Amino acid sequence: MLKTNQKNVVAQAVMGKIHHPINSKTFRVNQHGEAMILPSTGSITYGLHVGDPAFGLAGDHIEPSVSIRNEITAENDALMVLSCLGNQAKVMTGDAKGETGYVLGAHGGIEHVIVEFSEETMEKLAIDDKIQIKGCGQGLKLLDFPEVTVMNMDPGLLERMDLKADGGVIEFPVAAIVPAHLMGSGIGSVHAYTGDYDIMTQDAETIGTLGIDTLRFGDFVMLQDCDNTFGRAYLKGSVSIGVVVHSDCVKMGHGPGIMILMTCKRPLIRGVIRDKCNVKDYI
Incomplete structure (x- = not known):
């Protein structure tokens, strides 16, 4: 096992709301010059989870499971930076309150954090439900590999x-x-x-x-x-x-x-x- 400074890494709570889908009214033009209207980023994306294929979908930049963000830029920046792969996520409001999942990652440009929940939990979730993440991981070091x-x-x-x-x-x-x-x-x-x-x-x-x-x-x-x-x-x-x-x-x-x-x-x-x-x- 690799030696780390895990005991010194700080955990902080960060929170975001399930974000409504973002979609332009204009066409997306694909690599062949074809104009397309497709689902894209944000929302609760039913039936897609960690472990499912990232190819072959009738969509563009699809984020699996649940996408969250904050409308206050500085707070969303903190959510984006401090949310790390594998962090625990907990539903704080709505019919799924108390259910847990974990962070998959952060999607730049649209500035969403993507959280994996079970399909059963997703059926209870709604847009604007609040998700709290136990943000932990930035500052982690490999003690025997300082160059990494x-x-x-x-x-x-x-x-x-x-x-x-x-x-x-x-x-x-x-x-x-x-x-x-x-x-x-x-x-x-x-x-x-x-x-x-x-x-x-x-x-x-x-x-x-x-x-x-x-x-x-x-x-x-x-x-x-x-x-x-x-x-x-x-x-x-x-x-x-x-x-x-x-x-x-x-x-x-x-x-x-x-x-x-x-x-x-x-x-x-x-x-x-x-x-x-x-x-x-x-x-």
Whole structure:
């Protein structure tokens, strides 16, 4: 097991409301120049959960389960930054009051936090219900790997994954290994402690060869030559690990959204293709 500073990591409550769907009255134009009207971000998305395919949906940037946010920008910024993968989420109002779930991740641009609940709980939820999250994970460090930056990940989840180091390299279970040239929308952001950036999926042959088209919500992926230490950029030899937080997209330069969990400027992390490569395998 990797040694961490878990006992020193601070947990703070953050809260958001289930957000109404956001949809433009104009067409979305896909990569083939076709005009489309589709469901998109926000709301309670019935029948879609962590572990379900992120491809093949008649939608764009679909967020599974439940999407929450705050209308006060500073408070929403805190919700986005402090909500980490695997954090406990609790319904505070409405017919589902007291029910619990967990955070999948944060979707940048639209600034939503995505929370996984059971289908039974979702049937009781309503738009504007309040969800409180036990925000914990920012500031987590790997004591034996000071060059590896950890972000957006619940310390308890990392502990349950029981990652091993082999020859001075951390082995992380992943569903796919993604080359840097496929990373698109969101690249260049000032930091990766919130939000995501997209795998571009317009080249169907390439994504099929790499197995990207079989990714599921909650799958872990390795990004080659991608440095997310102080922003999102290309750096040869760097490695990042992320999690799939939203679906494939129809728009050019977009695709499944990846929230970063670990990054290093040197290849001190190794993505290993394994069956247990989804957050639901550890929660």
